[in-house]
Structure formats: structure tokens, C-alpha cells
Amino acid sequence: MFKILEAKFLAPGIKRFVLEAPRIARKQKPGQFVILRIYEEGERIPVTIENSDPERGTLNIVVQSIGKTTHLLNSLNAGDSILDVVGPLGKPSEIEKFGTVVVVGGGVGTAMAYPTAAALKRAGNRVISIVGARNKELVILEREMREVSDELLITTDDGSYVEKGFVTDKLRQLMQNGTKIDLVLAVGPIVMMKAVSEMTRKDGIRTMVSLNPIMIDGTGMCGGCRVLIDGKSEFACVDGPEFDAHKVNFEVLVQRNSMYRDAEQKSLTDFKECQHAAQPAEACVPGGR
Ligand SMILES: Cc1cc2nc3c(=O)[nH]c(=O)nc-3n(C[C@H](O)[C@H](O)[C@H](O)COP(=O)(O)OP(=O)(O)OC[C@H]3O[C@@H](n4cnc5c(N)ncnc54)[C@H](O)[C@@H]3O)c2cc1C
Ligand code: FES
Known part of the structure; x- marks a missing residue:
């Protein structure tokens, strides 16, 4: 117990x-x-x-x-x-000095991204965090994320706090204003991680996402968490949960996650x-x- x-x-x-x-x-x-x-x-x-x-x-x-x-x-x-x-x-996040890292957290994904953001900051990176939620009440860990970030940007879908919009709007602004980004880490709803991945793919910005397939044993034995990475089957519980976003087949992930709806x-x-x-x-x- x-x-x-x-x-x-x-x-x-x-x-x-x-x-x-x-x-x-x-x-x-x-x-x-x-x-x-x-x-x-x-x-x-x-x-x-x-x-x-x-x-x-x-x-x-x-x-x-x-x-x-x-x-x-x-x-x-x-x-x-x-x-x-x-x-x-699972495998720990890759922590090293990349340069400027943008950490994108959507909803409860902010709590999942927080420990990695903190470790990236401790490793000497410039950390820009983008935290998004549906509304003001659902913005979590603002103080904690501010403490581990050089810059914290917040969006709410309904505009009830800071700025109306999606996290991807802020990422697009950073990319358009010429911020040199060495790594993006996105954690949150699949649709958000897919949108971030499509946005950074064009500029070849290395992007990691933390995948959330259905898991059962967590040891690589049951096959429940199979994901398609670069056309090959991998198990998120032992090979992930973080993967190179540009290699993830998000359609298969959505399909497998809705099997038991x-x-x-x-x-x-x-x-x-x-x-x-x-x-x-x-x-x-x-x-x-
Ligand atoms: C590596 C990893 C880390 C996660 N970390 C967090 C976290 O820090 N905080 C948090 O709130 N959620 C986290 N999740 C998601 C969380 O596991 C699911 O929300 C939870 O399992 C839902 O269970 P349920 O019975 O309440 O919902 P259900 O009604 O059973 O399912 C609702 C949805 O949750 C997902 N889900 C259901 N069962 C599982 C399962 N066994 N494994 C994974 N997903 C499942 C599916 O997408 C499903 O459609 C994480 C998922 C993964 C894979
Ligand atoms: S949860 Fe069973 S193989 Fe990953």
C-alpha cells in the first residue's frame, strides 16, 4: 500500500x-x-x-x-x-544543453512537461515555456513553470486569462519573429502535439512529444502501448514515452486510443x-x- x-x-x-x-x-x-x-x-x-x-x-x-x-x-x-x-x-527525457528549448504544455500536459522543463533549465538551456488551457481555471502550475523558464507565455482558448488563442499561435509567433529554437518539447492532447509537429517539421526544428497510448503492464510484454514510429512498431512504455514527433504516426495513435471508447x-x-x-x-x- x-x-x-x-x-x-x-x-x-x-x-x-x-x-x-x-x-x-x-x-x-x-x-x-x-x-x-x-x-x-x-x-x-x-x-x-x-x-x-x-x-x-x-x-x-x-x-x-x-x-x-x-x-x-x-x-x-x-x-x-x-x-x-x-x-x-519509461525512458527518462534526454537532458543536455541544446541551446534554446521551447516547452509546450497543453492542459494536464503542463504537469507532465514540468520536470523535464526544470531539468533542461538546470542543464543550462534557455527555456521558453508555452502553457495553454481551455480557460483561466484550468491553467495549472503557473508559478512552478515560471520558476524554471526564462520566459513563460500563456494562452487560453476562451481568452479568460492572458491571451486568447492556442499554444501553437505562440509557437508560430516565436518562429516568425526569428527566435532560434534548438528543440521543442510538446506534451498534451494528441491534436496539439500533432499540430506542433506539423509546424516545426517545415523548419526542421527537432521536436519531441510524450505519447499517451493505452498502457497495461508497462513492461513491454502486453503490446497495449504499441505506437508506429517511422513505420516501425515500438512500445511507448519501454521505448518512450518521448519520441521524435516528426516520426510519429498520430493517426494510428488516435485510432488505437479510441478502441475502447x-x-x-x-x-x-x-x-x-x-x-x-x-x-x-x-x-x-x-x-x-
Ligand atoms: C505515459 C503516460 C503518462 C500519463 N501521465 C498522466 C498524468 O500525469 N496525468 C494524467 O491525468 N493523465 C496521464 N496520462 C493519461 C492517463 O493514464 C489516462 O487519462 C487514464 O488512464 C484514464 O483512465 P480512466 O479509467 O480514468 O479513463 P477511461 O475511461 O478508461 O479512458 C479515457 C481515455 O484515457 C485513456 N486511457 C484509458 N486507459 C488508459 C491506460 N491504461 N493507459 C493510458 N491511457 C489510458 C484513453 O485515451 C481513453 O480513451 C498518462 C498516460 C500515459 C500513457
Ligand atoms: S504497456 Fe504493455 S507493452 Fe507497453
């Missing part, structure tokens, strides 16, 4: 947890993730390590409620426990109906948490 020491909503539906996990906290590197299972019969879900404190033996994760398991996870609080936390998994929707609807019937979250999963 892994104890939750702190739990706090950063935005509606987005919660940060501090977990007691000393072994993972000591080993983890930026860009890596853990796979969680909340209860015995529960599904396994991958979540990026947002930060860690090796001395305290803790790691932070930031989770957005999307379907049943993430809703259930975000119903937990300090003092509760998570059954399994496996990790650190009906079952996922039904599972979430059943869970919400159970909760609306004034049941506590643990009564809505087999065997309790």
Missing part, C-alpha cells in the same frame, strides 16, 4: 497527490512515469511523476479526471492509500450513477477500494 500524504485540487478535476514511495522517489528521472492500481480488480493507469523528494521519500503526481479510474483516484484524500504504484517506468463511457456512466445515488466512491467499485 502506498499512502497519500497530501491531496489538493489545482483546478476543477485536476488534483495533485503527494505519495509515500521512497524507492521510486530515489530512482526517478524527469520524463518517467508510474503505473497505479487503486484496488485489486481495478485497471492500471499510467501517470507521469511531476516531482519527487528523495530525502522525504515522496513523489508527486497530477491527475485529471477523465474516466472511471481517474475519477475514483481524484476522490481519494490525504490518509487514504493506493494499492500498487509501480515504477519508475464505448466500454470506457459505460464504465464512467455506471460509476457516476452509483455516486449520484449517494454512494461513497468505494461502494461503486467491486470489493471496495
Whole structure:
């Protein structure tokens, strides 16, 4: 069991947890993730390590409620426990002095990009971060991103905070005003990562994206997270999750991620109906948490 020491909503539906996990906290590197299972019969879900404190033996994760398991996870609080936390998994981000790096974070992707942005800054890069969200309430980690960036640009889809537009508008402006960009890292919705990739491809700017296929075991055995990179099958859990954006087949990623949409929707609807019937979250999963 892994104890939750702190739990706090950063935005509606987005919660940060501090977990007691000393072994993972000591080993983890930026860009890596853990796979969680909340209860015995529960599904396994991958979540990026947002930060860690090796001395305290803790790691932070930031989770957005999307379907049943993430809703259930975000119903937990300090003092509760998570059954399994496996990790650190995946290849760490490549950290070296590239020059000027643009880090693009969309939605909860900002939390996933943060540790890599911080490491790139520590490695001596000039870091320009672009953070985008649907509206003001959903802008997360502004202070943290500002601390690790030489420049922080913020966009909201509805214009309710800073500047109306998409993260790609800001990236286009940087490219058009002649900023010499040596590397772009984009983390967020697939459509955003694809748009960034198409934009930088034309100018041959090296671009990395962190892919989010469905994962099950996280060890390269089940094949669940197969992605098509440069025409070849790779497993995001062991070969990624970061890949050269210009080699990623985003269409296959979208298609594979939507394979279980009906079952996922039904599972979430059943869970919400159970909760609306004034049941506590643990009564809505087999065997309790
Ligand atoms: C390497 C990696 C790191 C991630 N880091 C974060 C993070 O830091 N914070 C965060 O909020 N989310 C993160 N995600 C996404 C998160 O894993 C999914 O949102 C979660 O699994 C959804 O589960 P669910 O039961 O709530 O939703 P479901 O209703 O089961 O699914 C909703 C959607 O989530 C995705 N999904 C479902 N199951 C999985 C699975 N086992 N593996 C991957 N994706 C799945 C699919 O696109 C699916 O259509 C990450 C995904 C990957 C692959
Ligand atoms: S999650 Fe099973 S092979 Fe990657």
C-alpha cells in the first residue's frame, strides 16, 4: 500500500497527490512515469511523476479526471492509500544543453512537461515555456513553470486569462519573429502535439512529444502501448514515452486510443450513477477500494 500524504485540487478535476514511495522517489528521472492500481480488480493507469523528494521519500503526481479510474483516484484524500504504484517506468527525457528549448504544455500536459522543463533549465538551456488551457481555471502550475523558464507565455482558448488563442499561435509567433529554437518539447492532447509537429517539421526544428497510448503492464510484454514510429512498431512504455514527433504516426495513435471508447463511457456512466445515488466512491467499485 502506498499512502497519500497530501491531496489538493489545482483546478476543477485536476488534483495533485503527494505519495509515500521512497524507492521510486530515489530512482526517478524527469520524463518517467508510474503505473497505479487503486484496488485489486481495478485497471492500471499510467501517470507521469511531476516531482519527487528523495530525502522525504515522496513523489508527486497530477491527475485529471477523465474516466472511471481517474475519477475514483481524484476522490481519494490525504490518509487514504493506493494499492500498487509501480515504477519508475519509461525512458527518462534526454537532458543536455541544446541551446534554446521551447516547452509546450497543453492542459494536464503542463504537469507532465514540468520536470523535464526544470531539468533542461538546470542543464543550462534557455527555456521558453508555452502553457495553454481551455480557460483561466484550468491553467495549472503557473508559478512552478515560471520558476524554471526564462520566459513563460500563456494562452487560453476562451481568452479568460492572458491571451486568447492556442499554444501553437505562440509557437508560430516565436518562429516568425526569428527566435532560434534548438528543440521543442510538446506534451498534451494528441491534436496539439500533432499540430506542433506539423509546424516545426517545415523548419526542421527537432521536436519531441510524450505519447499517451493505452498502457497495461508497462513492461513491454502486453503490446497495449504499441505506437508506429517511422513505420516501425515500438512500445511507448519501454521505448518512450518521448519520441521524435516528426516520426510519429498520430493517426494510428488516435485510432488505437479510441478502441475502447464505448466500454470506457459505460464504465464512467455506471460509476457516476452509483455516486449520484449517494454512494461513497468505494461502494461503486467491486470489493471496495
Ligand atoms: C505515459 C503516460 C503518462 C500519463 N501521465 C498522466 C498524468 O500525469 N496525468 C494524467 O491525468 N493523465 C496521464 N496520462 C493519461 C492517463 O493514464 C489516462 O487519462 C487514464 O488512464 C484514464 O483512465 P480512466 O479509467 O480514468 O479513463 P477511461 O475511461 O478508461 O479512458 C479515457 C481515455 O484515457 C485513456 N486511457 C484509458 N486507459 C488508459 C491506460 N491504461 N493507459 C493510458 N491511457 C489510458 C484513453 O485515451 C481513453 O480513451 C498518462 C498516460 C500515459 C500513457
Ligand atoms: S504497456 Fe504493455 S507493452 Fe507497453
